[in-house]
Amino acid sequence: MIPRRPTLAAPGLNVVERPALSYRAFLQLEVVGPATVDWVDWMAKNRMNRMVATLYPAKGYKGQPYAQFRSVPGLLDAFRRRGLAIEAGNHAAFHWIPPAEFHAAKPEFYSRVRGKTNRLEDLRLDRGQLCYANDEIASITADRVLEFARAHPEVDLLSLYTNDGYGYCECARCAALGTPSDAYCTYVDRVARRVHEARPDLRLSFLSYNAIKDPPRVRVFGTNTLCVVATWPPTDQTRLEGWLASGAGQVALYEYYMGSYSDRSFPWVAPRAIADELRTIHRLGLAGVASQ
Ligand SMILES: [Zn+2]
Numbered sequence: 499m500i501p502r503r504p505t506l507a508a509p510g511l512n513v514v515e516r517p518a519l520s521y522r523a524f525l526q527l528e529v530v531g532p533a534t535v536d537w538v539d540w541m542a543k544n545r546m547n548r549m550v551a552t553l554y555p556a557k558g559y560k561g562q563p564y565a566q567f568r569s570v571p572g573l574l575d576a577f578r579r580r581g582l583a584i585e586a587g588n589h590a591a592f593h594w595i596p597p598a599e600f601h602a603a604k605p606e607f608y609s610r611v612r613g614k615t616n617r618l619e620d621l622r623l624d625r626g627q628l629c630y631a632n633d634e635i636a637s638i639t640a641d642r643v644l645e646f647a648r649a650h651p652e653v654d655l656l657s658l659y660t661n662d663g664y665g666y667c668e669c670a671r672c673a674a675l676g677t678p679s680d681a682y683c684t685y686v687d688r689v690a691r692r693v694h695e696a697r698p699d700l701r702l703s704f705l706s707y708n709a710i711k712d713p714p715r716v717r718v719f720g721t722n723t724l725c726v727v728a729t730w731p732p733t734d735q736t737r738l739e740g741w742l743a744s745g746a747g748q749v750a751l752y753e754y755y756m757g758s759y760s761d762r763s764f765p766w767v768a769p770r771a772i773a774d775e776l777r778t779i780h781r782l783g784l785a786g787v788a789s790q
Pocket of ligand 1: 609610628629630631632667668669670671672673
């Protein structure tokens, strides 16, 4: 029998917590709908502090997935009420520089592989990339990032992730810059400087993933950047240390403890290993974790 009390007081309850990791993100990979409001509640209770929202047209979406953040009743309010931040982007290369808009007039914006001319139908999210040596795409990306941020003041971080696949550009200009990491980081650096000039409060995340594995030899403007390093468990500590040493801003781990996709994965049931890993990334000086 639970005793009934008309009031419930908790005297002296004044708890202040200072989290060891400032970046505690959760990836929004499912269709945004009324259930996303419940996810926000779940995230806060599990001490996450931001959602990474998808900007590319994903499976199950019609049109721009971020538009749903405004159309789902109470969703933006749920973020405000819980004090959770929103990062927009994910694998958004073709959101910033859409092939349907630019390819006909500027095929040089997109990756060329094995000396072949790129065709529009080959520029898919899972295989095409941008030609990161091209300065014009950095300038257009910066303009569009700023435009998106103006229209969506609830977003404080935007991502410059590569697309989710290979197909990195092998043109002479990219090759002259060095490795795929060097070419990509040249682009990140150019966008970050331009965005910082106009909006010093805005931050940009970028991705160390598949071909962008090794830290760059070029220097990324690190004042407003966060490099998210995706490594399958167990985490590659050498890579994390390399990116930290590169001076490319804050570094976070992109992890797959819950599998690859929630609808076709089994979580990695290894709480002790996960806890050890989180202690390690804190000791190394990482900003935190993005959870897929
Ligand atoms: Zn290129």
